Amino acid sequence: MIESRTTQRNFDGVRKSFVTLGSSLGAIVLALVICAVLLLLTGKDPLVAYRQILETGLSGDKLLEMLKRATPLMFSATAVAIGFKMNLFNIGVEGQYLFAALIAAEMGTHVSLPAPLHVLFILLVAMIAGAAWASIAALLKIGRGVNEVISTIMLNFIALSFIQWLFDNFFRDDSDGGLNVKTTKIAPSGRMPDLVHNRLSGMFIVALIVVALYWVVVFRSRFGFQLRASGLNPIAARTAGIPANRMVLLALMLSGAVAGLVAMPSVIGDVYGYGPSATPTQFGFAGIAVALLGRNHPVGIVSAALLFGFLDSTSAELQLSGVPSSIVKVIQAIIVLVVVIVNEASSRWLNRRTAERAAIALKGLASVA
Amino acid sequence: MNRSKIFRIITYVLGPLAVISIVRLWTDQDALTSSNTVGTALRLTVPILLAGMAGLWAERCGVLNIGIEGMMILGTWFGAWGAWQFGPWVGLLFAVLGGMLGGFIHAIATVRFNIDQIISGVVINLLAFFGVRYLSDLVFVGQPGGGVSQSPPQTSAIPRFDLPILSGGQIGGWKSPDVLAWFETRKWFILGDIGGIGRGLTSNLSWATVIAVAIVPISAWVLWRTRIGLRLRASGESPVAAESLGVMVNRLRYGGLLVSGGLAGLAGGTLSIVASSYYRQGQTAGRGFIGLATMIFGNWRPSGVLGGAMLFGYAEGIKLVASDSIAALFLFIAAVSLIFFVVAIIRRLRVRSLFALGIFILSTIAYQTVSTVPESLTQSLPYVVTLIVLATANQRLRPPAMAGVPFRPGEPH
Numbered sequence: 217m218i219e220s221r222t223t224q225r226n227f228d229g230v231r232k233s234f235v236t237l238g239s240s241l242g243a244i245v246l247a248l249v250i251c252a253v254l255l256l257l258t259g260k261d262p263l264v265a266y267r268q269i270l271e272t273g274l275s276g277d278k279l280l281e282m283l284k285r286a287t288p289l290m291f292s293a294t295a296v297a298i299g300f301k302m303n304l305f306n307i308g309v310e311g312q313y314l315f316a317a318l319i320a321a322e323m324g325t326h327v328s329l330p331a332p333l334h335v336l337f338i339l340l341v342a343m344i345a346g347a348a349w350a351s352i353a354a355l356l357k358i359g360r361g362v363n364e365v366i367s368t369i370m371l372n373f374i375a376l377s378f379i380q381w382l383f384d385n386f387f388r389d390d391s392d393g394g395l396n397v398k399t400t401k402i403a404p405s406g407r408m409p410d411l412v413h414n415r416l417s418g419m420f421i422v423a424l425i426v427v428a429l430y431w432v433v434v435f436r437s438r439f440g441f442q443l444r445a446s447g448l449n450p451i452a453a454r455t456a457g458i459p460a461n462r463m464v465l466l467a468l469m470l471s472g473a474v475a476g477l478v479a480m481p482s483v484i485g486d487v488y489g490y491g492p493s494a495t496p497t498q499f500g501f502a503g504i505a506v507a508l509l510g511r512n513h514p515v516g517i518v519s520a521a522l523l524f525g526f527l528d529s530t531s532a533e534l535q536l537s538g539v540p541s542s543i544v545k546v547i548q549a550i551i552v553l554v555v556v557i558v559n560e561a562s563s564r565w566l567n568r569r570t571a572e573r574a575a576i577a578l579k580g581l582a583s584v585a
Numbered sequence: 586m587n588r589s590k591i592f593r594i595i596t597y598v599l600g601p602l603a604v605i606s607i608v609r610l611w612t613d614q615d616a617l618t619s620s621n622t623v624g625t626a627l628r629l630t631v632p633i634l635l636a637g638m639a640g641l642w643a644e645r646c647g648v649l650n651i652g653i654e655g656m657m658i659l660g661t662w663f664g665a666w667g668a669w670q671f672g673p674w675v676g677l678l679f680a681v682l683g684g685m686l687g688g689f690i691h692a693i694a695t696v697r698f699n700i701d702q703i704i705s706g707v708v709i710n711l712l713a714f715f716g717v718r719y720l721s722d723l724v725f726v727g728q729p730g731g732g733v734s735q736s737p738p739q740t741s742a743i744p745r746f747d748l749p750i751l752s753g754g755q756i757g758g759w760k761s762p763d764v765l766a767w768f769e770t771r772k773w774f775i776l777g778d779i780g781g782i783g784r785g786l787t788s789n790l791s792w793a794t795v796i797a798v799a800i801v802p803i804s805a806w807v808l809w810r811t812r813i814g815l816r817l818r819a820s821g822e823s824p825v826a827a828e829s830l831g832v833m834v835n836r837l838r839y840g841g842l843l844v845s846g847g848l849a850g851l852a853g854g855t856l857s858i859v860a861s862s863y864y865r866q867g868q869t870a871g872r873g874f875i876g877l878a879t880m881i882f883g884n885w886r887p888s889g890v891l892g893g894a895m896l897f898g899y900a901e902g903i904k905l906v907a908s909d910s911i912a913a914l915f916l917f918i919a920a921v922s923l924i925f926f927v928v929a930i931i932r933r934l935r936v937r938s939l940f941a942l943g944i945f946i947l948s949t950i951a952y953q954t955v956s957t958v959p960e961s962l963t964q965s966l967p968y969v970v971t972l973i974v975l976a977t978a979n980q981r982l983r984p985p986a987m988a989g990v991p992f993r994p995g996e997p998h
Contacts, residue, residue: 258723305703307651360976365651365703366881367975369874370968377965384961504707540722540733545715553690553708557698564699 235562236511243558244523247551255543265539272533273526280415286518286525288478288496290423292503293521294430295346295475297512299364301434302447302467308353308368309475310500311375316346316476318379318399321483321490322387325400334406338484339422339477346476347469349375354468358461364468372500383492398491408485417485419477424518426474431514433470443467478503505552511559524548599775601921606778608917616907617914618778620769623785623899625906628860630898631797632657632869635852636876637883637890638804639684639845644885644988645808646841647821647834648695651706653849654873655713656687660853662717665736665864666724668857673743677793677854684850685843687713692842696835699991718866725864734866736857743793743859752788793859800848805887817841821985824992835994849873878971885984897967904963911963915952919945940977 252262272278292309299306306312320342329337353371356362389400408418434440446453446463454460478499479490487494506524510516527548531541609617616622636653643650650656663683668676687709694705718733725731730738747754753763765787768780808814817837819827824834852872857864875897883889903910922944929938975982 258720307703307707356972356976361979362972362975366877367972369651370878370972373871373874373968374965374972377961381959381961385959501707501711504704505711508704540719542715542718542722546712546719549708549712549715553694553705553712556700556704556708557694560698560700 232566235566236559239558239562240509240511240516240555243555244551246558247547247554250550250554251543251547254546255539260539260543264537265534265543268534268537268539269527269530269544273530278526278529280412281529282522282525283420284416284481284525285528286521287417287420287423287481288499289502289506289521289524290427290517291474291478291480292499293506293510293517294427295471295478296503296507297510297517298430298434298443298467298471298474300447300507300512301440302443302463303450304447304464304467304471305365306350306353306368306468306471306475307365307504308350308371308375308500309471309478309503310497311368311372312346312349312472312475313478313500314379314495314497315349315375316342317479317483317495318383318387318490319345320476320480321399321402324402324406324484325489327406328403329405331405334403335408335484338402338406339480342476342480342483343473344476347473350468350472350475351465354465357468358464380492383490387490389489398487398494399489402484402488406484407488408480410485417481419481419485422477422480426477427514427518430474430517435514439466475500475503502548505548508552509555523551600924602775602778604920604924605917606775608913608920609778610772610774612913612916614907614910614913615772615781616903616910617917618781619906620766620781620784620788622903622906622910623782624789625785626895626899626902627786627794628898629901629905630894631794631855632852632860632872633875633879633897634891634894635797635800635848635855636873637879637894638800638876638887639847639849639852640877640880641883641885641887641890642804642808642841642848643688643691643845644880644985645821646817646838647824647985647987647990647992648691648838648842648845649702649706649989650691650842650845650849651703651877652687652691652709652713653706653845653852653876654869654871655706655710656684656691656846656849657853657856657869657873658710658713658717659683659687660850661857661864661868662720662736662853663850664854665739665857666720668739669737669863672741673739673858676739676858677743677851680850680854680858681847682850684846684848684853686846687849688842688844688846691846692839695991696838696842699993702989702991717864721864721866730863736864739858739862742862743791745789745791747789748787752784754788791859793855797851797855800851801887801891808887813837818985820992821988824987828994834992838992849876852876875967878967881982881984882971882974882978884982896970900963900966904960908960912952915948919948919952922948 248266252266255262255265273282292313295309295312296306320338323341324334324338327334327337349371350368353362353364353367356367357364383399387399389396389398391400408422410416411418411420432440434443442453442458443463443466445456446458446460446467450460453463479495482495483490502524506517506520509520509523510518527544531544534544535541605617609615636657639653639656640650643653660680660683664676664680666676667679690712691705691709694700694708695702721731721736722733725736726733728737730736747763749756749761751765753761753766755761763784765780765784768776769784771777771780806814808818816827816832817840819830819832820834820837820841828834853869856868856872861868876894879890879893879897883891883893903914922941926938926941926945929941
């Protein structure tokens with residue numbers, strides 16, 4: 217009896233993940249169709265564009281670039297997903313990672329440590345800085361009830377000007393007579409070794425580790441259970457003795473700590489410092505898209521980041537073949553929108569079906585009685 | 586008008602005016618209330634004001650709109666394209682239509698398909714940013730002066746005018762006297778300030794500015810004095826109750842979001858057609874979010890949005906025209922907070938008096954130490970102010986009760 221119930225539950229779980237996977241893939245196809253229509257409307261041949269994307273994207277060189285481009289997306293998507301798991305919308309990843317990049321790049325030049333420790337130190341500083349910036353939003357929420365969506369949006373802009381001020385007045389490397397718009401270069405001991413020389417930074421491995429840790433901490437630990445419980449039903453969680461305020465603080469700080477790593481592939485893997493135009497921006501928003509596409513699940517996040525990385529890696533060749541490269545970003549945005557809509561519709565459909573089945577079962581029970 | 590109302594107008598209008606006049610005469614910073622500063626401030630106020638009204642329309646009907654920035658971007662692009670092709674007025678129309686396209690996508694996603702409203706807004710921002718870049722690549726590249734991040738310049742502009750008599754505008758062929766300028770140049774106490782502010786508001790006015798400012802009372806009237814406005818607000822306060830009374834909540838939300846998108850598009854259009862004569866990538870520069878901020882501390886009311894937009898517009902204007910005067914502005918804030926402190930002491934409001942004292946001390950220190958505030962820090966002023974307002978006055982803000990909560994008509998709740 218008990219055994220059959222568990223198999224039934226497993227079967228339901230498998231079916232649910234099939235519905236999830238199927239609806240996500242279907243949504244991606246639907247989004248590609250919509251983009252094809254848009255391409256046609258603007259006088260471009262979608263088949264040419266898509267073939268170009270596939271042909272360039274699948275070559276060996278580009279597959280490495282895909283991994284490279286997916287790395288920061290994995291960090292930022294994980295950061296966003298930690299918030300989502302507690303029903304917190306951390307739009308502030310952008311500000312958190314840029315702040316962390318500047319602080320970590322600067323602190324990294326002030327210590328001299330043996331190689332692995334130096335790298336570890338910089339990563340740690342980045343995580344602390346990201347967590348610190350995120351904690352402002354957490355404290356505003358706990359202390360004054362300020363919605364984290366608004367506060368993190370505002371903190372993004374505040375971070376941008378604060379960073380610029382810090383950089384211009386204190387952290388800029390003036391040794392080149394003002395020509396250099398970066399912080400002082402980090403010593404070789406503080407640089408992350410490349411996996412593939414000049415192609416792929418070791419940060420890719422770190423990203424995989426972080427996603428795996430995310431799975432362990434959020435899905436398999438006591439803390440993660442409390443986090444998800446607070447997100448699913450805050451009142452029940454509080455009744456069960458989970459401290460609501462502390463969970464908000466911890467979740468946002470954890471999110472900010474992971475966000476702090478977003479720019480690290482550039483800071484310690486490529487540029488070896490921070491520069492307003494050298495450090496990549498906009499990953500915070502892309503991370504939201506990747507987290508949504510991956511439905512906050514570790515496997516989903518990695519796959520979605522790889523998909524986005526794949527699309528991004530083809531943009532230069534696409535431009536050369538006569539299709540504006542920004543279409544890649546448009547495709548990504550439309551994919552996310554369609555996936556979210558289809559997920560919403562399919563989960564409603566699943567719920568309704570479950571409810572209908574329960575009703576039928578109840579009716580059957582009633583007739584037996 | 587009864588006596589207390591007159592008294593109130595005197596304290597709230599003439600009071601600050603007197604204080605700023607004293608500060609101006611004391612510090613000799615005529616730029617504080619010069620027509621140049623005020624005119625610039627007005628130009629910078631308009632896009633923020635329209636963005637704030639866009640947020641107001643969306644949230645009043647029950648849908649959060651984080652996508653205002655994206656809808657503004659659509660407005661700047663389509664506006665510039667229309668103005669380049671067909672002239673400035675058609676351009677403004679295209680700006681509105683472009684914004685409405687964004688509003689429509691938002692409505693489909695949130696009202697029809699019930700997805701999270703913040704998610705939809707974030708995606709619209711991304712979509713708009715890269716969508717117009719794609720379009721620029723197709724349309725503007727190769728045109729003289731155009732490129733992937735810039736449109737070719739427009740050849741004609743929306744006409745501007747001076748108000749007759751007050752600012753020396755034309756009546757028929759007769760050039761009327763410029764009364765306010767006469768006062769402004771005399772620099773007398775209060776009268777000189779009225780001259781400067783008045784002239785800034787009435788001279789060299791673009792018709793687009795007039796339309797934009799008129800949208801505030803029109804919105805207030807529609808939303809608070811008409812039947813459809815009542816229903817629209819009911820959809821934001823309690824869609825279930827509204828539905829039970831026969832209101833078509835979702836249809837109204839579609840309408841509200843189209844208006845919201847249109848206003849955001851117009852905000853973008855004023856940037857690319859009125860404030861400049863071409864589209865540029867990044868032209869909106871976060872103004873959609875500043876608009877959202879003005880909506881919040883305007884307490885979701887049109888007059889509040891106007892006040893907030895004016896505050897930010899003025900701060901931005903004085904930074905642009907006369908950055909030396911910023912220090913004098915701190916003196917003004919110090920003086921006002923001192924008055925508030927005295928009033929709070931008399932009324933025995935301990936918390937408020939401490940708050941006012943804190944601001945007084947901070948602004949006095951700022952006046953003493955800061956001769957020129959670093960540009961990078963003043964940029965974040967609107968955002969810092971918003972956070973402070975949210976953190977201190979959160980209890981008094983009253984957003985529409987059900988804004989942000991998905992609503993499915995005809996389902997049990």
